[in-house]
Amino acid sequence: MMRLTILGCYSATPRTLNNTTSQVLEINNHMFLIDCGEGTQVQLRRNKIKFNRIKHIFISHLHGDHFFGLVGLISTFRLLTREADLHIYGPKGIKEIVTLQMKLADSWTNYNLIFHELTTNASKLIFEDEKVEVYTIPLNHRVYTNGYLFKEKEGERKLKLKAAEKLNINVAYYRKLKQGFDVVNEKGETIKNETVTIAGKKPLSYAFCSDTMYKEDIVPIIKNADVLYHESTFLDKHAHLAAKTKHSTAKEAALIAKQAQVGTLLLGHYSTRYDSLNVFKEEAQTVFENIELCDDGKVFEF
Amino acid sequence: MMRLTILGCYSATPRTLNNTTSQVLEINNHMFLIDCGEGTQVQLRRNKIKFNRIKHIFISHLHGDHFFGLVGLISTFRLLTREADLHIYGPKGIKEIVTLQMKLADSWTNYNLIFHELTTNASKLIFEDEKVEVYTIPLNHRVYTNGYLFKEKEGERKLKLKAAEKLNINVAYYRKLKQGFDVVNEKGETIKNETVTIAGKKPLSYAFCSDTMYKEDIVPIIKNADVLYHESTFLDKHAHLAAKTKHSTAKEAALIAKQAQVGTLLLGHYSTRYDSLNVFKEEAQTVFENIELCDDGKVFEF
Known part of the structure; x- marks a missing residue:
């Protein structure tokens, strides 16, 4: 069983009722935090997720709506006298951003903060233990960006x-x-x-792809994933904006899902210009049937 | 008339119901933002403060609970296509923190971002126009910290x-x-x-002093201020913690208010270890009568 908690799934800026990107994936006793927009630590509290269970944080890219909450979370872990190691995966530069702020605050963590800075443009195994693997999914956005593929290993027969x-x-x-x-x-x-x-229990997999423009060459990497989260910032009528800002439309997200033959497509990273979320689902379902809409605080079990 | 809106007044970390330090002072058509903890931009929205009216931000020191919301606010101003200049006053290093993140996000502001980095340990005039002056108030905390004194100029007779x-x-x-x-x-x-x-209209003044341990030599700088916000992280029974962390007790805040003969003392920057806020007021009133308790979302008019 995988459990995915959406802490935030809106693009651009946090608002009174909309949080920027962050989600927690529970898979095989891991609690992976994926992206960390401003306010993520409060969203973790609201959703009653125990801080101590988070040992790995994966940051897709260095736009603020995906990581401005990271330094605050690290700082709060310190104030709460955390002892466990914390691993942070993200683009090169993330270590400098965090350590500069710790240096100027004269506030170093007592726990080990281990940065895994990413620079490759090919999918790469970045985490592995007995039961789970995590691979990068190279995306195409305005800055260097990776999605992440979380896979259970084949279990025993x-x-x-x-x-x-x-x-x-x-x-x-x-x-x-x-x-x-x-x-x-x-x-x-x-x-x-x-x-x-x-055969033993079917191993589960989850692919997180945000932010990115339509990029067909991720299809082989995420092929047959049980669940795909693919950003859908815009609708097809604003495809020119998607192209300009290197984001995707709901239709494009569905095209990727269809080609990759995933089980379920989750949509998110919505622009707040639209009146309802259903318009994203309706557009995507013209291409691919099994669609779920993310929303802040929503929990999915697979 | 001065209007002070408390966006956050709790110490250490943002929680579901407690925000870290940030406040907005309206004085003579200015809208000064003082400190900017994580989530400040959402608190500004909640309190219906127009982003465009903020032209000057004063940061006391580089501990996260006083500035982790700054880079997000700057970024949101950019996304909302702000054009007006934004002046930022704060300790040396603040410019590097903000610009490093803009560089790595490849997201520069279209509006002018003007940093005024502070290094002096004496009170200094840092802003002045026809009607208002702002001075630093050197404080004593674990890192370089300034309070700020906002003063209307003498009006015409x-x-x-x-x-x-x-x-x-x-x-x-x-x-x-x-x-x-x-x-x-x-x-x-x-x-x-x-x-x-x-004599014309009495000019008003507001002194913001946080974070600091008890520091008597600020008394001449803030003498006769109409309103003093002085941090009171602890109660007297935890004076040893206040000394160790270079914070103040409610009683110490009141001692400063009494010596400076201010009009009203506002308490804030509370530790969340206490069950109620009234205990801070009760302790402070053993020394100084005119006390108000800050709380998130509270508005004071003077």
């Missing part, structure tokens, strides 16, 4: 215990079987793995 | 018209009289100014 016993497989080989290997039984016969196991 | 006519003063001298000079009448006699004029 499930053993069909009775079948294994019947085929005289020594229990010492059960672990190998769960890992997908063929084994030799007590009689010296080779037993094909799929004879005695079935 | 009021002419006692009948007395002037009776004393045969030529109307050409009336302007000189209003400016406070003695004049010579038609008969060649010197007429003392106070014989034919009375």
